[in-house]
Amino acid sequence: MSWTYATLQAYAPNxxxxxxARALFYxxxxxxxxxxxxALWGICxxxxxxxxxxxxxxxxxxxxxTCKNRYRxxxxxxxLLLFFLRKNDQITPADERPGWVRDAIRQPEAxxxxxxxxxxxxxxxxKRIVEMKSGVEELDQWLRDVIRQGLSSLEGAGPxxxxxxxxxxxxxxxxxxxxxxxxxxxLMEEEQWHxxxxxxxxxxYLFVQSFRQLEGLPQAMQVELLSYxxxxxxxxxxxxxxxxxxxxxxxxxxxxxxxxxxxRRTWLVGEQTGxxxxxxxxxxxxxxxxxxxVLGSALQGELVYYPGTYPLRALLKRVQPYRQPMDAIxxxxxxxxxxxxxxxxxxxxPWLSGFPVLLGQIRAVWQxxxxxxxxxxxxxxxxxxxxxxxxxLLAVGGHQEVTVFGEWTGExxxxxxxxxxxxxxQLQGPPxxxxxxxxxxx
Numbered sequence: 001m002s003w004t005y006a007t008l009q010a011y012a013p014n015x016x017x018x019x020x021a022r023a024l025f026y027x028x029x030x031x032x033x034x035x036x037x038x039a040l041w042g043i044c045x046x047x048x049x050x051x052x053x054x055x056x057x058x059x060x061x062x063x064x065x066t067c068k069n070r071y072r073x074x075x076x077x078x079x080l081l082l083f084f085l086r087k088n089d090q091i092t093p094a095d096e097r098p099g100w101v102r103d104a105i106r107q108p109e110a111x112x113x114x115x116x117x118x119x120x121x122x123x124x125x126x127k128r129i130v131e132m133k134s135g136v137e138e139l140d141q142w143l144r145d146v147i148r149q150g151l152s153s154l155e156g157a158g159p160x161x162x163x164x165x166x167x168x169x170x171x172x173x174x175x176x177x178x179x180x181x182x183x184x185x186x187l188m189e190e191e192q193w194h195x196x197x198x199x200x201x202x203x204x205y206l207f208v209q210s211f212r213q214l215e216g217l218p219q220a221m222q223v224e225l226l227s228y229x230x231x232x233x234x235x236x237x238x239x240x241x242x243x244x245x246x247x248x249x250x251x252x253x254x255x256x257x258x259x260x261x262x263x264r265r266t267w268l269v270g271e272q273t274g275x276x277x278x279x280x281x282x283x284x285x286x287x288x289x290x291x292x293x294v295l296g297s298a299l300q301g302e303l304v305y306y307p308g309t310y311p312l313r314a315l316l317k318r319v320q321p322y323r324q325p326m327d328a329i330x331x332x333x334x335x336x337x338x339x340x341x342x343x344x345x346x347x348x349x350p351w352l353s354g355f356p357v358l359l360g361q362i363r364a365v366w367q368x369x370x371x372x373x374x375x376x377x378x379x380x381x382x383x384x385x386x387x388x389x390x391x392x393l394l395a396v397g398g399h400q401e402v403t404v405f406g407e408w409t410g411e412x413x414x415x416x417x418x419x420x421x422x423x424x425x426q427l428q429g430p431p432x433x434x435x436x437x438x439x440x441x442x
Contacts, residue, residue: 003058003085011060012078013071016236021078030083034092040084041101044076054080055104064104072109125231128173132229133211135172139165140208143201151194159185175230177204179258206350220309228351233306235315243302243317246270248277249326250297251358251405252416254428260284266293267356267405267416268303268314274330276356277303277314295417296424298322310349312356331360331403335379342408354407354414362404364397373397373404373413382412389415389427396420 012018024030024044031051033042039062041055046067054076056063065076084091097105142165146154154161162181169178180200187196210217211225227233252267266279281289301319305311332338342355361376364383371390373381383406385393396402396418403419406427415427 003081005085008078008081008085011073011081013073014240016239017069017071017073017075018078020075021082024075024079025082025086029079032092033080033083033087033090034094035084036094036097039097039101039105040080040091041098042080042083044079052076053100055101056080057105057108058084062105062108064101064109125226128231129214129226131173133214135169135174135177136208136211138168138172139174139177139204143205143208146201151197154188154197173230176227177207177229180204183258203351218309220307224308224349224351227306227308238306238315239304239317241304241307243304244270244273244275244277244314245302246273246275246300247322247326248299248301248303248319249329250293250295250299251424252356252407252428253293253295253426254416262287262289264289264293268299269329269356269358269405271326271329276312277305278312278356279316280313295426298326308349310345310352329358331358333360333375334377335359335375335381336377338381338408342410354409356405357408357413358403358405359413360403361401362397363401364393366394366398376401384409384412384414385427392425392427393418396425 009018012021029045031043031045033040035041035058037058039055039057041053044052044054044065046052052065052067054063054065056073056077063073063077065074067074067076069075162185166178166181169175169181181204184197184200187193187200190196207225207228210221211229214222214225217225248268248270250266251269252265254265256263262283262285264281264283266281268277268279269275270277279293281291283289298321299316299319300322302317303314303319304317306313306315332341338357338359341357345352345355359373359375359381362381363374364371365374367380371383371385371393373383373393375381383390383393383404393404393415397404397420400420404413404415405417405419406413406415408414417427418425
C-alpha cells in the first residue's frame with residue numbers, strides 16, 4: 001500500500017480515532033521507531049508510566065497494539081503510520097524484527113470498524129430494550145396500584161415499599177427510573193408533597209405510555225425515552241455529532257450528591273448563538289471532578305450536544321480560554337417570555353427537569369417573609385435559594401436591576417447566579433463573603 005494522508009484517513013475506523021492519533025503524533029509520544037521495509041514498529045508512551053508496543057505492516061494487512069481501544073486499528077497504530085509519513089527520516093532501519101513483532105504478524109488483529117461496532121451496539125441495545133419493556137409493564141401496574149389506593153396511604157410506607165419497586169427497575173435496566181423512585185420519600189418530607197408526588201408519578205406514567213410506542217416515535221424522541229430510562233451514550237459517539245462553535249460563558253455551577261454519586265452541573269451560554277449547554281460531570285466518593293470551572297470565565301471553541309428533542313447536555317470538543325470582554329449575551333426580558341419559551345421546550349421534551357433561563361431587568365424584593373423576583377412589568381417570579389443567598393439577592397438586586405440565571409422548574413426559579421454590571425455572583429454552595437468571591441468580570 002502506498003501511504004498518504006488520504007489512505008490513512010480511509011484506513012482509520014472513524015474520524016475520532018484519527019484525531020486522537022494526530023494528538024499522539026504531535027505530542028511526541030514515540031520511542032524506538034524502526035522498520036525493516038515491510039513492517040513498522042515502535043513504543044508509544046501514554047499517560048503515567050504506561051507504554052504500548054505497536055506494530056503495523058506497510059501493506060496494512062496486519063497490525064498490533066496492546067491497548068484496549070474498541071476501534072481497530074486504534075489511535076496508536078494510526079499515529080505510528082503518521083510518524084512514517086511525517087518523520088520517515090527518524091525511523092531506524094532494522095535487519096531483524098523483534099520477537100513480539102514476529103508473533104504479532106503471525107496472529108494479526110482483525111479490523112473493527114465503526115460499522116461493525118454499530119452492529120454490536122444495536123444488538124445489545126435491542127436486548128436491553130426487551131428487558132426495559134418488561135420493567136415498564138411492571139412499573140405501569142405499580143403506578144396504577146398507588147393511585148388506586150390513594151397518596152395518603154403512602155404516608156406510612158416504609159423504606160422497603162420503595163426499595164422493592166426500585167430494585168425491580170434496576171433488574172429491568174431502568175436505572176434512572178429507580179433513582180427517581182428512591183427520591184420519593186425525601187420528596188414527601190416537603191411542604192405540599194401530595195401535589196409534587198402526583199406530578200412525579202404522572203411523569204413516570206407518561207414515560208410508560210410513551211415507551212410502549214417506542215418503535216413508532218421519531219428517532220429524537222426515542223433517544224429521549226431511552227435516556228430517561230437510563231441508556232447512556234458513550235462520549236465517543238456523542239463527539240461524532242455536529243459541533244457548535246461560539247464563545248461560551250460559564251454562567252452557573254451546581255454540585256450535589258445522589259446515592260453516593262457526586263455530580264456537577266456546569267451551565268454555559270453562547271455569546272452568538274444564545275444557546276445554553278449543560279456540562280455534566282460525575283465522581284465517586286472522594287474522587288475529584290475532571291477539570292475545574294470558574295464562574296464567569298469564558299471559553300472559545302466547539303462543543304457537541306447530546307442528541308434529543310430539546311438538546312441541552314453537551315460535551316466540549318475543542319476549546320481554549322477566552323480572556324477578552326464578551327459582547328452582550330442574549331437575555332430573556334420578561335417572565336411571560338420565559339413561560340412561553342418553557343412551554344415550547346416542554347412540547348418537545350415533556351421530561352425536561354430544569355429549563356435554563358437568563359432573566360434581565362430583575363429586582364429582588366422581600367415579600368410575605370420571603371424573597372421574590374419582579375420583572376420590568378411587575379410580574380412576580382418565585383425563586384428557590386438558600387437563606388444566605390436570598391440575602392445576597394436582596395443586597396445586589398434590591399436597589400438596582402440585575403440579571404439572574406437559574407433553572408425554571410415549572411413552579412419556581414432555582415437561582416444559580418446573579419449578574420450586575422461587573423460581576424457574576426454564585427448563588428449555590430457557600431455564600432460569598434462580602435462578595436469577595438464574586439466572580440470574574442464579564
